[in-house]
Every structure is written in C-alpha cells, then in structure tokens.
Amino acid sequence: MSGGRRRHIDVAERRARLALRHRLAGTERAADPEEVAASLVALHGTDPATVFVAVGARLAEAAKTVPKTERALYEDRTLVRMHGMRHTVFVFPTDLTAVVHASTALDVAARARAALIKDMAKGGGPDAAWLAEVEASALAALARRGQATAAQLAQDEPRLRERFVYAAGKGYEAMHTVSGRLLRVLGVEGRVVRGRPLGSWTSSQFRWAVAPPHPELDPAEARTALLRRWLTACGPATEADLKWWTGWRVTDVRAALRAIGAEEVSVDEGVGYVVPGDSGPVAGPDAPWAALLPGLDPTAMGWQQRDWYLAPESRPPLFDGSGNVGPTVWWDGRVVGGWAQRASGEIVWRFLDEGVRRAAEPAVAAEAERLRGWLGDARVTPRFRTPLERELSA
Incomplete structure (x- = not known):
C-alpha cells in the first residue's frame, strides 16, 4: 500500500466511477448479463427478481433481459447462483466460483455444518453419522435426477423429511426439516447449486443441482483475487466498506490489501483504497443519467458507508428493519427516491429530493417505461418490503 500524500477522490468523482463501472450511464450499458455480472463482481441473489431487474437496468437491449439471463444461468452456466459473502446468496460469473468458495465460503461452511449437527442433537434429532449417510444418499439421488427440489429429493431419500426442534424453549422455537438445513449447508460448501426455479423467473422455488467441479484454491490467494476484482469495480472504498462487503476479519482484509499493493487515497470518510494505477482522475458521463434499481441491487448495497450516494434522511423509507434496501430511483450518481410496481403493472415512483424533480423526471x-416494457406481464414484489415500496404499490 502506498504512503505519502494521498490524492483526494471527491464525491463527484466517486459518482462518476460508479456510473461508468456499474454500467448505469446510458452509454455504458452492457451487451449481455455476463458483462453486467463481471462489472459488478456479484449480483444479489436472495430475491430471484433482483438478479433480472439489476441486469435489465444495465443492458443495452433491455427487452432481452429474461431470455439472456435465463440462458446464462441455466443453459450456458456462465453465471452461477451460490452462497458467498456474509452467508448471502449471490450470482457470480462462473470463473469466480472457486475464488468465492475459497475466500469466503469455507469458514462459513464449517460453522454451518457444526451448527446443524449441534441443533439436531439439541432438538432430539439424529446424529452426525446418520446425517452423513442421508447426505450421501441425497447427493446420489440428485446426480441421477440432474435437478430436483427438496421435496423431489425426499421422494428418493425419505429421511430428508426428518424434523427436529430448533431453539427449544426460546421465543423463536421452530421445527426445522433436515432437507432445508442440509441443502443449505451443501450449498455453502460448494457441493450443490441452485438451478432453474419452478414457475417463472420471479419464483423462489428453486431446484438444486450438483455443483460443477472447480479447483481448490489457497484461501489467502483467493481473498487477494476477490479483493482485486471488487476494488476494480467499486474503488475507492474504505477498510470498513471492505470488511462489511466481504464479511472477512479485518486482518484478512489488510493482508489482501497488502498483497495487491493497493493504493491509498483520501475520501470524505478518511482513507480509501484503489487497485494499483487507479488513483488518477476519472471523467464522468457526458450527460446526467437516471436508473431504476431493484431492492438489494449490488450498487445500492455495495458499500457500508453510503452518504456519498444516499442522504441519511432518505434511508428510513428505503430500507427495512434489517438493513435491506428496497427499489431505488437514481439520478446522476445518487439515490433520489424509490419506486414500485402496482398490480396493474404500472411503475410508480416518488422523489425524496424534490430539488431534482424538474431535471430528473423526464429521464x-x-x-x-423501459422497465415496464420488458417486464410485460411479470409482477415484481421485493422479498424484503420497505415502507416507501409498500406505500407506492398500494
């Protein structure tokens, strides 16, 4: 990491970088979903619709969003939906799956498996040896079927239906099914991936498939590779941003920064980092731009410290109680409002910054209209609903 006097990258330049590198300015839109995912490193996949709407906002030919994204996910397999940072489901370019697995998923997977075995024992369920036997049987059944839902796998391996009490005696006590917990563990371990859902592209009823093989990488080298990709897309970022996005320990973040020789710059929050050679000035788009991004969009959720693109007073209507962002309206590099889709299909929005209405409203x-055109008959309701989205969609 560089020392000496740091170049200051102000808010205007950070917004310019975001517009260009996240494919949001009209002149920067991508040709296909693979290009979008590569530019962003990862697309949030917890809500299935987020993946498609995030891609559609950045494609030059938005009308082809659904067929192109489905092809990439389910036919060409150039994009893969899997667990990644912060134990969250993302869609990654296939060439990143080994990097994500080694850099972030291994530790999470070990904790998830240990927790499952512990919870089963506490809840009066079967033991680890039983689980290993059922797991092997389920994976063999999945390999025979190619793709299957948990319910379909339970037809082949009925022991997947076994239930146990989770958090007995606590206020959040619940009955857990082995299939749901086990498939989640196998997903974090990189042994299974989510396949094509039942129903339309907005469905969250996913089939599972055996994960394609990938090389086993050194975790430290994988963290270095992932950090380089993310800083290229999102730099400058602070140490707090990096720790939050990756979910790593601060010592791992610092080691990866040193390994790539990250350059230190100054941002309003303090010290920021960029990849080597990226500290010079960046000119923004030729004209202001507008975008309608979905809930959990990777740009809106990309940094922990967000004041440079999201005014603090705008957060309460745009976020749920767990910190999940809803659909956002962007104007020239910052969030200026929110939007929703009504049952009729109409896209409605509200400006939270009235000062931009006159300039921004036509765009x-x-x-x-562009979004409604490619959505067609589909209806998109965010999985995590926010106050403004609920109000607008009513």
Whole structure:
C-alpha cells in the first residue's frame, strides 16, 4: 500500500466511477448479463427478481433481459447462483466460483455444518453419522435426477423429511426439516447449486443441482483475487466498506490489501483504497443519467458507508428493519427516491429530493417505461418490503 500524500477522490468523482463501472450511464450499458455480472463482481441473489431487474437496468437491449439471463444461468452456466459473502446468496460469473468458495465460503461452511449437527442433537434429532449417510444418499439421488427440489429429493431419500426442534424453549422455537438445513449447508460448501426455479423467473422455488467441479484454491490467494476484482469495480472504498462487503476479519482484509499493493487515497470518510494505477482522475458521463434499481441491487448495497450516494434522511423509507434496501430511483450518481410496481403493472415512483424533480423526471419516466416494457406481464414484489415500496404499490 502506498504512503505519502494521498490524492483526494471527491464525491463527484466517486459518482462518476460508479456510473461508468456499474454500467448505469446510458452509454455504458452492457451487451449481455455476463458483462453486467463481471462489472459488478456479484449480483444479489436472495430475491430471484433482483438478479433480472439489476441486469435489465444495465443492458443495452433491455427487452432481452429474461431470455439472456435465463440462458446464462441455466443453459450456458456462465453465471452461477451460490452462497458467498456474509452467508448471502449471490450470482457470480462462473470463473469466480472457486475464488468465492475459497475466500469466503469455507469458514462459513464449517460453522454451518457444526451448527446443524449441534441443533439436531439439541432438538432430539439424529446424529452426525446418520446425517452423513442421508447426505450421501441425497447427493446420489440428485446426480441421477440432474435437478430436483427438496421435496423431489425426499421422494428418493425419505429421511430428508426428518424434523427436529430448533431453539427449544426460546421465543423463536421452530421445527426445522433436515432437507432445508442440509441443502443449505451443501450449498455453502460448494457441493450443490441452485438451478432453474419452478414457475417463472420471479419464483423462489428453486431446484438444486450438483455443483460443477472447480479447483481448490489457497484461501489467502483467493481473498487477494476477490479483493482485486471488487476494488476494480467499486474503488475507492474504505477498510470498513471492505470488511462489511466481504464479511472477512479485518486482518484478512489488510493482508489482501497488502498483497495487491493497493493504493491509498483520501475520501470524505478518511482513507480509501484503489487497485494499483487507479488513483488518477476519472471523467464522468457526458450527460446526467437516471436508473431504476431493484431492492438489494449490488450498487445500492455495495458499500457500508453510503452518504456519498444516499442522504441519511432518505434511508428510513428505503430500507427495512434489517438493513435491506428496497427499489431505488437514481439520478446522476445518487439515490433520489424509490419506486414500485402496482398490480396493474404500472411503475410508480416518488422523489425524496424534490430539488431534482424538474431535471430528473423526464429521464426517470423514460426508465420506468423501459422497465415496464420488458417486464410485460411479470409482477415484481421485493422479498424484503420497505415502507416507501409498500406505500407506492398500494
């Protein structure tokens, strides 16, 4: 990491970088979903619709969003939905799966398996040896079927239906099924991946498939590779941003920064980091731009410290109680409002910054019409609903 006097990258330049590198300015839109995912490193996949709407906002030919994204996910397998940072489901370019697995998933997977075995024992369920036997049987059944839901796998291996009490005596006591917990553990371990859902592209009823093989990488080298990719897309970022996005220990973040020779710069929050050679000035788009991004969009969720693109007073209507962002309206590099889709299919929005309405409204209206055009008969309701989205969609 560099020392000496640091170049200051101000808010305007950070917004310019975001517009260009996240494919949000109209002139920077991508040709296909693979290009979008590569530019962003990862697409949030917890809500299935987020993946498609995030891609559609950045594609030059938005009308082809659904067929192109489904092809990439389920036919060409150039994109893979899997667990990654912070034990969250993302969609990654296939060439990153080994990097994500080694850099972030291994530790999470070990904890998830240990927790499952412990919870089963506490809840009066079977032991680890039984689980290993059922796991082997389920994976063999999945390999025979190619793709299957948990319910379909339970037809081949009925022991997957076994239930046990979770958190007995606590206020959140619940009955857990072995299939749901086990498939989640296998997913974090990189042994199974989510396949094509039942129903449409908005469905969360996913089939599972055996994960394609990938090389086993050294975790430290994998963290270095992932950090380099993310800083290229999102730099400058602070140490707090990096620790939050990756979910790593601060010692691992610092080691990866040293390994790539990250350059230190100054941002309003303090010290920021960019990849080597990326500290020079970046000119923004030729014209202001508008975008309608979905709930959990990777740009809106990309940094822990967000004041440079999201005013603090705008957060309460745009986030749920767990910190999940809802659908957002962007104007020239910052969040200026929120949007929703009504049952009729109409896209409606509200500015939270009235000062931009006159300049921004025509472009926002055009983006809303563009979005409605490719959505067609599909209806998108965010999995994590926020106050403004609920109000607008009513």
